[in-house]
Structure formats: C-alpha cells, structure tokens
Amino acid sequence: MIVFRLWYWQILSSDTLTARAEQQRVSSQTLLAPRGQIYFSDGSLLASTEPTFLVFAQPKLIKNKGEVARKLALLFWEDRRHDELDVDPAKKEIQVTQQQARIEEDINSRLQKDLFWVSLGIKVSMDTKQRIEKENFFGIGFDTYLTRFYPEGSTSAHLLGFISSDAYGSEAGYFGLEGFYNGELKGKNGLLTQDKDAQGLPILIGTYKIKDAKPGKTLLLNVDRTIQHIVEENLRLGKEKYGAKSASAIVMDPKTGNVLALASFPNYDPAAPADFSKEFFRNPITVDSYEPGSTFKVLVMAAGINEDLVQPETSCDRCGGPLSIGGYIIRTWNNKYSANLSMTDAIIHSDNTGMVFVAKKLGADKLFAYIQKFGFGELTGIDLQDEQTPQLRPLPSWKEIDLATASFGQGISSTALQLVRAVAAIANNGVMMEPHVVHTIADGEKVTVINPREVSRPISEQTAKLVTEMMVKAVEEGEAKFFKPKGFKVAGKTGTAQIPVAGHYDASKTIASFIGFAPADNPKFIMLVRYDQPSSSIYGAETAAPTFFNIAKEVFNYYGLAPTE
Amino acid sequence: MRKMKNLKNLIVNRQLRKKMLTLGIMAFLLLVVVEIWALNRLSTFGEQITRFEKTSNDLQLENQILQNRIASLSSLREIQNRSLLLGFRAVHLVDYFKPSDVASAK
Numbered sequence: 153m154i155v156f157r158l159w160y161w162q163i164l165s166s167d168t169l170t171a172r173a174e175q176q177r178v179s180s181q182t183l184l185a186p187r188g189q190i191y192f193s194d195g196s197l198l199a200s201t202e203p204t205f206l207v208f209a210q211p212k213l214i215k216n217k218g219e220v221a222r223k224l225a226l227l228f229w230e231d232r233r234h235d236e237l238d239v240d241p242a243k244k245e246i247q248v249t250q251q252q253a254r255i256e257e258d259i260n261s262r263l264q265k266d267l268f269w270v271s272l273g274i275k276v277s278m279d280t281k282q283r284i285e286k287e288n289f290f291g292i293g294f295d296t297y298l299t300r301f302y303p304e305g306s307t308s309a310h311l312l313g314f315i316s317s318d319a320y321g322s323e324a325g326y327f328g329l330e331g332f333y334n335g336e337l338k339g340k341n342g343l344l345t346q347d348k349d350a351q352g353l354p355i356l357i358g359t360y361k362i363k364d365a366k367p368g369k370t371l372l373l374n375v376d377r378t379i380q381h382i383v384e385e386n387l388r389l390g391k392e393k394y395g396a397k398s399a400s401a402i403v404m405d406p407k408t409g410n411v412l413a414l415a416s417f418p419n420y421d422p423a424a425p426a427d428f429s430k431e432f433f434r435n436p437i438t439v440d441s442y443e444p445g446s447t448f449k450v451l452v453m454a455a456g457i458n459e460d461l462v463q464p465e466t467s468c469d470r471c472g473g474p475l476s477i478g479g480y481i482i483r484t485w486n487n488k489y490s491a492n493l494s495m496t497d498a499i500i501h502s503d504n505t506g507m508v509f510v511a512k513k514l515g516a517d518k519l520f521a522y523i524q525k526f527g528f529g530e531l532t533g534i535d536l537q538d539e540q541t542p543q544l545r546p547l548p549s550w551k552e553i554d555l556a557t558a559s560f561g562q563g564i565s566s567t568a569l570q571l572v573r574a575v576a577a578i579a580n581n582g583v584m585m586e587p588h589v590v591h592t593i594a595d596g597e598k599v600t601v602i603n604p605r606e607v608s609r610p611i612s613e614q615t616a617k618l619v620t621e622m623m624v625k626a627v628e629e630g631e632a633k634f635f636k637p638k639g640f641k642v643a644g645k646t647g648t649a650q651i652p653v654a655g656h657y658d659a660s661k662t663i664a665s666f667i668g669f670a671p672a673d674n675p676k677f678i679m680l681v682r683y684d685q686p687s688s689s690i691y692g693a694e695t696a697a698p699t700f701f702n703i704a705k706e707v708f709n710y711y712g713l714a715p716t717e
Numbered sequence: 718m719r720k721m722k723n724l725k726n727l728i729v730n731r732q733l734r735k736k737m738l739t740l741g742i743m744a745f746l747l748l749v750v751v752e753i754w755a756l757n758r759l760s761t762f763g764e765q766i767t768r769f770e771k772t773s774n775d776l777q778l779e780n781q782i783l784q785n786r787i788a789s790l791s792s793l794r795e796i797q798n799r800s801l802l803l804g805f806r807a808v809h810l811v812d813y814f815k816p817s818d819v820a821s822a823k
Binding site: 186196197200201202203278296301303304305307348349353354355356357377378381705706709714715 | 756759760762763764766767778779781782784785788789791792793794797807808809811813
C-alpha cells in the first residue's frame with residue numbers, strides 16, 4: 153500500500169504536485185521601470201516621476217474596522233488638496249468635519265465588504281504612507297506606483313502632453329512630447345521570481361531569477377525654461393487684457409529650427425487630464441488651421457522679389473482705389489489708398505491692393521508653387537504628436553479672386569507652426585529649417601543628438617535680405633511702431649484675419665497676430681503671437697504686437713542683447 | 718612465508734579501509750551538520766534580506782521625492798513668487814554702456 157502510494161505521488165502525480173508546490177512557494181514580482189525624465193535646455197526638470205501608493209485593505213483580517221476607518225480618514229484628508237475650503241474659520245471647521253466624515257464613511261463601507269482585498273485610496277504620498285505605517289494597522293498594505301510629476305506646475309501642457317492608460321490598462325503618453333516620444337520614454341518593467349516561505353519571506357537557497365527593469369530614455373529639450381516662462385506669463389496676461397477667446401505663441405531659433413518656447417491658453421493640467429474635456433488637449437500651434445491674414449503678405453512679397461517681378465521700390469499703378477475682381481471689391485483695411493504705392497509701403501501699411509498687384513504679376517501657377525515651397529499643405533515634421541495640416545485647394549480650382557485674396561492671407565489656411573517655419577526662412581537667409589523640440593535623447597551612456605535639418609531654400613539670400621528690410625520698416629513705421637523697444641532692429645508684420653463663419657467673413661471676429669524676428673541682422677529668435685477673437689480690439693497691431701514686444705524686451709534682457717541703434 | 722606476508726597485507730588493507738570508511742562517514746556527517754547549520758542560518762536571513770530590500774527601496778523612493786522637491790523649490794514659478802514676497806521686482810529697463818560712454822575709453 154505504501155509502495156503504491158509513493159508510486160502514485162512520485163510518478164503519476166509528480167507534475168501536478170510539483171506545479172502546486174511551486175505555486176505555493178514561487179512568487180513573481182513586477183519591477184517597475186520609471187518613465188524617462190524630460191529636461192529643459194538648461195538641465196532643469198520639466199517632467200519626472202514620483203512614487204505614489206495605493207492603500208489596500210484585507211477586510212477579513214481587520215477587527216476594529218471603525219477605528220481604522222476613522223484614523224485613515226484623517227490621514228487621507230491631510231494628504232489631499234483643499235482649495236475649496238472657506239476662508240471663515242467657523243465655516244472651514246464645519247467643512248473639514250464634513251469632508252473627513254465623508255472619507256471615513258467611504259472607507260468604512262469598503263471595509264465592511266465581504267472581500268479578501270479592497271482598495272482604500274490611490275495616489276497617496278510617501279509622507280502619508282509612512283504615517284499610516286506608524287499606526288501599525290493589521291491588514292493594511294501598499295502597492296507602489298510611479299506617477300508623472302511636474303516641478304514647474306501645470307505649465308507647458310501643450311508641449312508636454314500627458315500620461316493616461318491605454319486600451320490594455322498600461323501607461324501611455326498622449327499628445328505633445330509624451331505622445332511623440334512614448335516609445336522612448338516608457339521603460340520596460342522587469343520581473344523578479346523567487347521562492348518564498350509561508351510568511352512571504354524569500355528563501356535564499358531557492359529559485360532566484362531576475363530580469364532588471366529598463367528605465368525610459370531621457371529627453372533634453374531645446375526649449376529654454378526662462379523664455380518659456382516669459383512667454384507663458386505675458387500670454388496669460390495678454391489673453392486677459394485683450395479679452396481673447398484663446399491665445400498662443402511660439403518662439404523658435406530660425407537658424408536651427410529649435411523650438412525655444414511654445415504656449416497656449418486655455419491649457420490644462422497635465423497631472424490631472426481627466427478633469428478637462430478633450431478639446432483642451434489639442435495643441436493650437438500645431439493643429440488649429442486659420443487664415444493667416446496680413447502676416448502672409450511677407451511671403452507673397454518674397455515670392456515676387458525672388459522671381460524678379462517686383463522690387464521694394466516698384467510702384468503700383470493700380471493701387472489708387474479699391475479693386476474690382478470677379479464681382480468682388482478688394483479694399484484696404486483702413487480704406488485709404490495711395491496712387492503710386494511702393495512695395496515697401498504695401499508691407500508697411502499692410503495694403504491689400506499692393507499685394508494683389510504682386511499676386512497678379514506672379515500669376516496663380518507661380519504663387520501656388522511658392523506657397524508649396526514655403527511648406528504649406530505639408531506637415532512641418534515637428535516632434536510633437538498629432539500635428540495636422542490643412543490641405544491646399546488644388547490649383548485648377550483657383551479663380552482670379554482666389555489669387556487676389558491669397559495675396560493678403562485670406563482664403564488660404566495654415567497652422568501657426570507652418571507660418572513660423574516659412575517666415576523663419578526669411579530670417580535665415582532664405583533657408584527653411586525643420587522645427588524641433590528635442591535636442592538629445594539619452595539612454596544611459598548612449599546619447600543621440602538631433603541635429604538641425606535643412607528642409608529647403610524657397611528664396612535666395614538676397615531676397616531674404618530685401619524682405620527683412622521691408623519688415624524692419626513695417627515695424628518702425630507701421631501701426632505697431634509705438635510698442636517697439638528703442639534701439640533694437642526688429643523685423644515684423646501684423647496680421648488681422650477675419651474668421652469665416654457660415655460662408656462669409658464676420659468683421660467683428662478676427663484672429664489678431666504678429667510675427668517677427670530679432671535682431672533683424674542676426675536673428676536670435678522668431679516669434680508668432682496670436683489671439684483668437686480679442687474683444688478689446690480686433691487688430692493685431694493693438695493686441696498681438698504689444699505682447700510680442702513685451703516678450704521680446706524680456707528676451708533681449710535675458711540674452712544680454714544691447715540696443716544697436 | 719609468502720602466505721604470512723599476504724595475510725599481513727590483508728590485515729593492513731582491512732584496517733586502512735576501515736579507517737577510510739570511518740573518515741568518510743565523519744566527513745559526510747560534518748557536511749550534513751554544516752548544511753543544516755547553513756540552511757538554518759540562511760532561512761533566517763530571508764527576514765533580514767527583506768528588511769534590507771525594503772530599506773533600499775524606501776531610500777530610493779525618498780531620494781526621488783527629494784530630487785523632485787528640489788526641482789519644485791527651484792522652479793521659476795516658485796522663485797518668482799518668493800522673490801515678490803521678498804520685495805524684488807523684475808528689471809524691465811536695462812542701460813547698456815557703449816565704449817564711448819566709459820571714461821577710460823575717452
């Protein structure tokens with residue numbers, strides 16, 4: 153009988169019993185891989201990881217549930233933010249008592265459940281975890297999680313993107329850098345398999361297999377922390393001051409395409425994306441298409457000069473009054489006309505008739521070709537997730553009126569980033585660069601540097617210099633001349649584009665913008681400031697331009713650029 | 718004479734084998750004792766190892782939290798807020814000296 157039993161255990165049931173034994177003693181533990189960190193260009197942290205804890209309970213092991221719930225409620229309450237508390241101490245005390253009672257009730261109801269395991273709280277801080285541990289509760293445990301941490305607060309949301317769960321419940325990056333570089337930033341979790349005794353302690357002479365966690369790669373950005381801060385502060389104030397529906401700005405180094413700052417308002421908190429609706433996540437700089445209006449004129453003028461069809465001093469012989477084209481009347485923004493308007497004056501005074509003159513000399517074929525050369529209708533290739541581009545209307549469908557309106561930036565769509573990249577070609581002696589946010593990707597010792605990439609040369613160096621001078625004069629003599637800092641040579645152009653609503657343009661709703669670069673002779677930055685539907689004034693010269701120059705002044709100080717004039 | 722010699726050798730060999738066997742058994746018993754002692758020691762190390770691992774893990778987590786705290790306290794927003802509380806104001810107007818403005822250049 154004994155021999156038979158031994159034969160049964162050792163031979164027949166060997167595999168099953170071995171498996172059951174292993175199941176009892178072998179324990180597997182996931183080793184968390186931290187997500188890669190993101191640094192500003194000066195090496196300061198933009199996004200990091202912070203350990204937080206899930207507090208769980210094993211209700212069947214807890215005897216004094218009411219007491220545990222009461223103590224935990226107090227600790228949980230102290231761990232949370234309390235922005236909504238009343239200033240009045242008496243009311244505040246009542247609020248605190250009510251909130252603590254609610255938490256206690258919630259914990260108590262969970263502890264009363266007939267379950268082996270219940271979650272009591274998530275995203276609990278290390279400090280609170282240690283305080284709970286000191287209470288020596290029996291049946292209370294912790295699971296560690298690594299959550300995203302943003303030392304600069306909720307700024308740079310559209311640049312960063314956010315972290316959330318994917319369809320499989322795993323952590324994934326969405327939008328911005330988190331989305332674009334998700335493959336690099338996410339690490340690979342490791343696994344520790346070892347024998348454990350009945351008390352859950354490791355048996356050192358047993359199985360021990362470890363697969364180390366591989367942390368995510370580190371990103372070093374081109375984004376300058378100080379310029380980003382300057383832009384955010386001024387843009388936020390500007391949006392409030394001018395009563396705009398939204399505001400956005402981008403600063404770029406025209407010589408390299410390095411993005412130095414990028415901000416949009418309203419924005420969202422990347423640490424709590426669930427508190428915001430989906431429309432907040434879209435980056436207006438890279439996604440929203442709009443009619444660029446007069447800021448587009450410098451590109452049409454550059455095309456005309458590059459084709460040697462006009463020169464800065466060429467005078468327009470049909471700009472003495474409104475133009476009638478295809479049944480439509482083209483007027484200037486202030487209904488003032490100049491009989492012998494020079495091309496420089498057309499840019500200075502943002503004269504639509506002067507631009508129609510240039511467009512007619514170019515013709516639809518050449519203008520369309522230049523629009524394509526400047527990169528409109530194609531993605532810029534920026535390393536931010538979800539970049540989009542409006543499609544250009546096919547050339548065969550262009551009518552005479554389309555050629556005319558395109559010359560002053562209406563009837564043609566672009567993203568803010570496409571416009572900045574195109575105008576940056578003027579600042580960079582005619583060479584267009586690919587915009588880039590990330591400078592270096594580091595994976596331990598292995599470092600990959602993303603070098604500046606030249607996209608194309610849409611215009612000659614000579615054309616770029618001539619258009620730059622015209623833009624400098626537009627700043628010095630144009631509508632925004634009062635805001636220009638003294639002694640600095642800034643090239644720029646205002647833009648006030650009406651918004652098409654239900655098939656027609658609403659004169660009261662505009663996108664006010666200003667694009668410019670400085671110092672004009674050797675640009676350190678190019679910047680676009682854009683307000684959507686400002687209510688204090690519809691004009692770019694009275695809204696976007698002041699913000700542009702406020703930011704520019706601070707950037708001059710930051711770079712230590714002295715006035716030259 | 719030859720038979721006597723063989724008998725003597727046989728006796729010596731038997732004694733040698735006996736000694737070897739005794740030594741072998743003793744070595745085996747020693748190994749068993751050592752193994753029992755080692756197992757006993759190692760089995761109690763599990764608790765210590767767990768404690769060390771927990772301490773190491775907690776220290777790493779705390780280190781990360783402290784690094785984050787340093788980053789938060791040195792963030793521009795924090796510096797700006799504290800500077801304002803201390804009465805500092807942003808410089809908006811900067812005067813630059815040209816070489817001709819400097820006495821030594823004249």
